[in-house]
Amino acid sequence: MSDPHPEPMVLARNLQKRFGEFVAVDSVDFEIERGEAFGFLGPNGAGKTSTMRMISCMSPVSGGTLRVLGMDPATQGSRIRSRIGLVPQEDSLDLELTVLDNLTVYGRYFDLPRPVIRERAMRLLDFAQLTERAHDRVDPLSGGMKRRLTIARALISDPDLLILDEPTTGLDPQARHLLWDRLYRLKQDGVTLVITTHYMDEAEQLCDRLVVMDHGRFAAEGAPSALIARYSTKEVVELRFRSGEHAEVARRLGDVAERTEVLADRLLLYTTDGDATLAEVHRRGLVPESALVRRSTLEDVFLRLTGRTLVD
Amino acid sequence: MTTGLRPTPLWLRGLGYWAYQYKRTWRSSVTTSFLYPVLYLAAMGVGLGSLVDRHSHLVGGVPYLDFIAPGLLAATAMQIGANEAMYPVMGAIKWVRTYFAMLATPLRVIDVLRGHLGWIAVRLMAVSAIYLGVVAAFGVIRSPLAILAFPAAVVTGLSFAAPIAAFAATQDDNVGFTSIYRLGLIPLFLFSGTFFPVTELPDWLRPVAYATPLYHGVDLCRGLVLGTAELWPSIGDAAYLVILTLVGYRLARATFTKRLVV
Known part of the structure; x- marks a missing residue:
């Protein structure tokens, strides 16, 4: 039994x-x-x-x-x-x-x-x-x-x-x-x-x-999937501008994403539709050195919860 | 070993590791633990001994070879006991991390310690038995009491191994070990009655010699091999060595626990 x-x-x-x-x-x-x-x-x-x-x-x-x-x-x-x-x-x-x-x-x-x-x-x-x-x-x-x-x-x-x-x-x-x-x-x-x-x-x-x-x-x-659903958005747009510009750019893009994060080397935009968000960035005349649309991961969950990245 | 009926004691499983590892690496240790003492015996006992015996009175009433052979037995036991408790103990904590591997299994800290000291005892038994065989071949054995020189040598080795293992478990590099050699083992080797009677030392130095463990090991082994041992002084020597071993074991329990359980 x-x-x-x-x-x-x-x-x-x-x-x-x-x-x-x-x-x-x-x-x-x-x-x-x-x-x-x-x-x-x-x-x-x-x-x-x-x-x-x-x-x-x-x-x-x-x-x-x-x-x-x-x-x-x-x-x-x-x-x-x-x-x-x-x-x-x-x-x-x-x-x-x-x-x-x-x-x-x-x-x-x-x-x-x-x-x-x-x-x-x-x-x-x-x-x-x-x-x-x-x-x-x-x-x-x-x-x-x-x-x-x-x-x-x-x-x-x-x-x-x-x-x-x-x-x-x-x-x-x-x-x-x-x-x-x-x-x-x-x-x-x-x-x-x-x-x-x-x-x-x-x-x-x-x-x-x-x-x-x-x-x-x-x-x-x-x-893992529940944590991502709860603490992050479906997709993330990673933008890289010249160093020092990220904070200024973030101010101008505050309303295109549900949430933004400024890291030392890049800017993260949390959104449900990454491609649409990236198109809006371009429409505003901002030209990042590189741009990447990806799914949310636990890394984003960790960043959201602690304000820090997992691997320095 | 395993019968399926009774589990092997935990400490014996720890000892098993060292034995298994020794089977793979024994060749290099033969020189230091066996060949050196025999070479000493040949060079000092036979070579130097012929000079000593020709030009002076017999040392302690016996030929020089007979005098130093049991002394070298104790000194060899000291070397092995000390050596096996230095780098192998620190290495098992810092480098190979053997102790930590053991502690992830049913073994406890006390089993790790007993297993390692037990293995050192096995090494001391092997070397002492072989050495006594060689000494017998040189014709030095003069008394049936010599059989007791076997446990006497093992305890001499352990009286160094236990406290040194306690010390080694606190170390992070070889600085402390170098000091033990320079300030401890080498002076003891030379001045504890192995090569000449302690009575030849200056008056002020003699009490220092009496206080050291090797003096008692040498005195005990010599008395037993030559048949000149007297009951109470021998019991005193043995008691000194046993107590030092037990004190070292207690200290090692503390230092091992402090280092391994965090």
Whole structure:
């Protein structure tokens, strides 16, 4: 018989993390359900990693309550960690060992029998597209390969919950897309994913639900499309004039869009019909150096909520 | 190892990592941990020893080789215990981040610490056993008590490893380690009774030698190998080393926790 109200994978109430006087996570509430891909989106220093480290039972909670897999990290951290996989922000692979060795030593921390490790390692190497590098040392591998190996390693214990802290930071676009594809497959297999990122496209592609985090608090939460619908317009016109002119131009265009944003290097016009708005700009005799009409993204949501861009 | 009936203790899983890694990298360590002491034994004990024995009275009533062989056992244990607790501990925090990888699994900080110190103990056992075999081949062993020099050497090594691991967990670069070598290990190696009796030191320096752990390690190992050990002084030496190991372990628990749990 299945439980009609299954306990959430992660439950946080009034969760806090402080380092001395500094408040990294400021009383947040959230629930992560089984099978869900849940994202924490925000700039560096927003409190994403601190939240991740508390969920993965590596960092003690400073205040509030946290339940992971129905257990208390303060007293059952070891048991919880036996059922979660962590992909940390900084790689912790053993560069002197081979790809396969790295999976083997990690599997032993979970006390998995050798045949089980062997069988899973082969499957995961295939999944991470590293089968041909199985017996190579890790050191010379590319950044993308190391990240994929780190993900494979986190999956060796067949975890119920996979936690990824900025999985694609520092990777080139091709490597990122390959990684997203792998994460998408995990999601389809029903693995619960918790992801932090400061890439809005990553969050849009992977997350069923996300919270926008800033200064240790949640500025908004919901599905990516719902957040865009609520906090932004359908389309955005990006205009680039000579530097220093943006504020003046914005004054003259105040009425052509629902909202305008002046950034250091460009002017954003929020509107339902980008082409019509751009035509109106031209009709007024303004000639930008470049113009782009695009759909609204989470980046715009973040800008609207915090007044700042995600990636500086 | 895994029977499916009883889980492997968490600390033993941590030790397993170091053993696995050593299997891949052991060749480079053979020189420092085994060849050097044997070369010392040959050069100082046999070479210099023939000169010493010809021109003076026997040192401490025994040939020079017999005198320094057990001293070198303790000194080697010190070197290994200290070395294994410096860069490997700092590296596992700063460079390879092995400790953090372990802490994302069921292992706790105390398991990480015990696993690493346990591995250092295994290394000390291996080197001490081999070294005692070599010493026996040189014909130095004079007493059945020599078997106790094995645990004595291991504890000597741990009495350095535990406090140095506690220190290493607070470090961010090698400056502190260089100081430990210059101000600690090298003077101890030379002046703790390994190569000549501490009684030859100037009066004012002798109490300093008595206060250092290597003096007690050397004194204990020598007494046991040569069969000259007296009960209470030996118990005193052993107690000193064990207490230093336990104090170091407690300190390491604190410094590891402070560094690894934030």
